[in-house]
Amino acid sequence: MQPFSDKILAALADHTGLASSALKLESPRDPGLGDIAFPCFALAKERKLPPPAVAAELAAKLGTSLEGITVSATGPYLNFRIARPLLAREVLAGVERAGAKYGGSSDGADKTIVVDFSSPNIAKPMHIGHIRSTILGASLVRIFRHLGYRVIGINHIGDWGAQFGGLVVALRRWKSEVDLERDPVLGLLDLYQRSKEALKHDEEFQRESVAAYQELESGREGEVRELWRWVTEVSLRGFNATYERLGIAHEFVRGESYYEPLLASTLERVKSAGVTEISEGALVVMLGAVDKGLKATPCLLQQTNGTTLYATRDLAALFSRWEEFHFERCLYVVGGEQKLHFRQLKAVLVRMNEPWASRVEHVDFGMLLGPGRVKIASRKRGEVLVLDDLIDECVEEAARVIEAKNPELAGKAQVAEQVGIGALVFNDLKRERIKDVIFDKREFLAFEGDTGPYLQYTHARLASILRKAQASGDAALGAEPDFAALENAGEILLRIARLGDVARAAAARAEPSELSQYALALAREVSTWLTQPENRVLGSEPRAGAARLALVRAAKTSLGIGLSLLGMAAPEEM
């Protein structure tokens, strides 16, 4: 797209006398009108002429000066149509050249993006409440990496807090009563829930729990520290198994405990910036001066009893991350419920005159709700929807579908894994992240229409054509492509040409759904094209076949990249 729009902008600038940066191109509503459009409204106003007249005049002036691009005036619009052979040659060569890097860039050279995502709590299995942050974050990591950024994914696990006192006591008392061998995380969940119950009624349990947490906080080695470490390790092992299935890896796992030693210096840093005050016995930063909406909600850094708070830890993490990475952007993939918290954090940075305050972003997302818009997290024990179970269910459904549709398929188990997970992942990424998601198994398990499996299926069909061409030694393989055969593939070519722009937009807005929608549109266009008998690739006239084969290859590459950026597998067969 770029080379064509640049050429057009240059020509327009030439004929209007305006800077090309002042001119805006867009895509026509109806693709039949052209590939690129220039609305003449602004120019017409300036010249005090009717827009259609300006368009007609420009069309006449430009005439045939743009090689391979025809210009026409339709009402107030100037429409440009790129000759299909030229479009095909340029676009397909571009994909060929870049391969898996197609649509990427070097935008991010020497720039670091920190992505804080997933962040489950230890001693509990990951449940579906963690799915959104995990999947969104993982996709963002891939998108930024594709654009050449150095990306640091951080898993800010919840591994600290008073609740661990209770867990330690529960371990002491009831360790033998639960099965910590077979599935330690589920065993720990059981103990964790028993400890919460005991904390309500059992006074001795309470005392012991407080003592255990104090012991943990003291940093001394010993039984408590040992147990905490074991819990952390076991939990992480469980998380990692899930991450591995989803193809996710963090650069760093740094829980709250990691920042524990930095709390004192963090408080010092904020205090010495002169922005703190004591309010109702607590140490706070007033924020009304930098953000009117925060007049009534100061940021609390230290409780009356001297202990620190959530915001203190996140500030410690932010300072540490800034010193270590000097990030271009630091993204927090955290639910929208915490908007106030992140707004406060940024406001504190602004009050401290930290010049990098604007680089900190809360990448918020809508809630995952149960049927009837009930909060999932509020579900009672026994109803916890463990993420692994949900993944299993999706994979099993995928296996059933494969059994029904393609029982001869080699490597069925692996494909079922890819497709089941693909459905799950795509369901979370297909709409704007801010939208709430209603948990509905029919949605997760749907494999038709606008779904992950649809994208994967289209990819597999393209792969199949390439495979068959190779296997049969089709005459198209060695032929010189005749791009005139791609006259009716304009939409696909234009779509392929836009991948880079879409990836950029997705990164800028931290919005993977841009790519989801792109992939859906591409798959739909490709499927339609493939269905038409006149576009048959194999066994057709060799030069036409060669052109179509090149299109199939480029479409497969582009769709494959789209899937990969979303964090989905692109099966060759399914």
Added chain:
RNA sequence: GCGCCCGUAGCUCAGCUGGAUAGAGCAGCGGAUUUCUAAUCCGCUGGUCGGGGGUUCGAGUCCCUCCGGGCGCGCCA
């Protein structure tokens, strides 16, 4: 009460940071199969873009206001 978010077809959503007749998927109905994989494709049915003002040559998109739903609001994370 204050702050923020959402409201487009029966359902779930797109609508390219104001532009040419508002688009998909699901559901419903009707078609296409000696298939380069029917997990597909084609057609039909379905919309006062929550209501009302305003800005503009032009508003689903920007501003104001009202309505409906949600999230959050000092010693939890």
